[in-house]
Each structure stands twice: as C-alpha cells, then as structure tokens.
Amino acid sequence: MSTELVENIPLRIREEISILGLSLAEASRRAGENSPQRLKDILAGRQKCSADLVARLAPLGVDISYVLTGQRSGQSIERASEASSGEPIDVAQLVRIVERLDAIATEAGKRLPATKLIEIAADVYNYLQQEEEGAQDDEKLNRTLKLVVNR
Numbered sequence: 554m555s556t557e558l559v560e561n562i563p564l565r566i567r568e569e570i571s572i573l574g575l576s577l578a579e580a581s582r583r584a585g586e587n588s589p590q591r592l593k594d595i596l597a598g599r600q601k602c603s604a605d606l607v608a609r610l611a612p613l614g615v616d617i618s619y620v621l622t623g624q625r626s627g628q629s630i631e632r633a634s635e636a637s638s639g640e641p642i643d644v645a646q647l648v649r650i651v652e653r654l655d656a657i658a659t660e661a662g663k664r665l666p667a668t669k670l671i672e673i674a675a676d677v678y679n680y681l682q683q684e685e686e687g688a689q690d691d692e693k694l695n696r697t698l699k700l701v702v703n704r
Contacts, residue, residue: 608647612678651674653694654674657699661703
C-alpha cells in the first residue's frame with residue numbers, strides 16, 4: 554500500500570463516519586472502543602489505525618474498501634442502511650469470524666487481502682445476525698466460511 558493511501562486512511566474514516574451521520578463518540582462506542590480518544594488520535598494522525606479497528610468499523614456501514622484504497626465498493630449505501638438499525642455489533646463474534654475465515658483460507662492455500670477479508674467477514678456477520686440460531690452455531694459458521702472461501 555502506498556504511503557499516500559496509508560496517510561489518507563484517517564481522512565477517509567472521518568468522511569465515512571460523517572456520511573453515516575455518526576459523531577466520533579458514537580462511532581467509537583459502536584466500534585467497541587472504551588473511549589473516543591483513540592479514534593480522535595487516529596483521525597488526528599497521532600496514532601496508527603489497526604486492522605482490528607477497521608474490522609469493527611465495517612458493520613457500522615463504513616465502506617472499508619474506500620477507507621483502505623480510496624475507491625468505493627458500491628456496498629456503502631447497503632451497509633449504511635443495515636447499520637442504521639441502531640443495534641450494536643457483537644465485536645467478539647466479528648473477530649471470531651475474521652479469525653476463522655483467515656484460518657480456513659490459509660488451510661485452503663489462499664491468501665485474502667485485508668480488504669477482502671474484512672468485506673467477507675462483515676457480509677457473513679450480517680448474514681448470521683439475520684438467522685435465529687446461526688450467530689452461535691459453530692458448525693454453520695464453519696460451513697458458511699468454507700463455502701465462501703472455496704467459491
């Protein structure tokens with residue numbers, strides 16, 4: 554990733570949060586941060602943005618492809634409408650999906666770029682949240698991730 558793309562990540566995160574109509578405090582809270590200060594420091598360039606934080610911003614409706622590459626994914630409007638439900642994300646579940654997805658992709662001999670890993674994990678997270686027992690069913694999660702990785 555070029556230096557210019559990396560330097561612009563905080564600007565694009567701020568833009569995405571603004572488009573969603575969220576305050577920094579609300580975005581921080583919904584992304585599982587204990588305090589809005591870390592996000593403020595990232596946006597001010599005083600701290601580096603972690604992949605973990607980027608993953609936790611995706612379910613809020615943030616277009617992660619745009620944040621990382623500067624190019625819109627086309628899914629930002631769809632994600633924004635899903636995020637407007639006001640339901641907080643289950644960060645532990647999202648992290649579990651990302652970790653399992655990465656492990657399954659590695660077992661299959663595939664290396665997913667961070668943007669693709671995050672997009673797939675967010676889509677699987679949203680799908681499982683719509684299912685009654687799907688969010689907690691480990692076997693269903695594994696089957697779903699294997700299907701996604703092997704398509």
